[in-house]
Amino acid sequence: AAGVIQSPRHLIKEKRETATLKCYPIPRHDTVYWYQQGPGQDPQFLISFYEKMQSDKGSIPDRFSAQQFSDYHSELNMSSLELGDSALYFCASATAQGRGEKLFFGSGTQLSVL
Amino acid sequence: LAKTTQPISMDSYEGQEVNITCSHNNIATNDYITWYQQFPSQGPRFIIQGYKTKVTNEVASLFIPADRKSSTLSxxxxxxxxTAVYYCLVSLTGTASKLTFGTGTRLQVTL
Known part of the structure; x- marks a missing residue:
């Protein structure tokens, strides 16, 4: 079965550079979530999209932006990178089926800011 | 949004049954309870989901009392x-709302 695909798997950037992370949800999933997870920490909700519209925002810095495109894939754009942005970034997709959201996570993008 | 509270860590021996309880005192009427498992450097993986009473699948059981203010993953x-971190989440159906992970339970299984 198709899973959530994230690219790249690893990314190394310098401070003040920009980065773009991509997420391809499971086909027919209309919802995308982004999470940031630092070493030894729990996943922190960043932002979510439903049917290509932003649904909710969490602790996402103003330097970050995201969108969901017409094909439902999503991109997380990160600018003016800081050392503290180094983390594992997960994307998850879901589809509302009249029940609680059941998230399917990708393998994540490991971002290292040097 | 319902806040969840779980034990920070648990230890178990191989072959034993493990029960992890999650408190969600302000759960709303339409909220579902979902549990995820996460291994290091991997995305969380869905384990089980329930609304009330008991749910069982091939890997776990979920017990939810009548007041739904807690749930127990077995x-x-x-x-x-x-051996992994286990998270319980409380989510409102179909809202793509802020699904917040609380502090998960780190389960260590040894021989």
């Missing part, structure tokens, strides 16, 4: 490979 006969 892992029968754990193995070393069940």
């Amino acid at each position: 892992l029968p006969r754990v193995s070393l490979s069940d």
Whole structure:
């Protein structure tokens, strides 16, 4: 079965550079979530999209932006990178089926800011 | 949004049953309870979801009392490979709302 695909798997950037992370949800999933997870920490909700519209925002810095495109894939754009942005970034997709959201996570993008 | 509280860590021997309880005192009427498992450097993986009473699948059981203010994930006969972090989330259906992970339970299984 198709899973959530994230690219790249690893990314190394310098401070003040920009980065773009991509997420391809499971086909027919209309919802995308982004999470940031630092070493030894729990996943922190960043932002979510439903049917290509932003649904909710969490602790996402103003330097970050995201969108969901017409094909439902999503991109997380990160600018003016800081050392503290180094983390594992997960994307998850879901589809509302009249029940609680059941998230399917990708393998994540490991971002290292040097 | 319902806040969840779980034990920070648990230890178990291989072959034992493990029960992890999550408190969600302000759960709303339409909220579902979902549990995820996460291994290091991997994305969380769905384990089980329920609304009330008991749900069982091939890997776990979920017990939810009538007041729904808590839930218990039961892992029968754990193995070393069940060593992971377990999270419970409370989610409102179909809203793509802020699904917040609380502090998960780090389960360590040993021989």
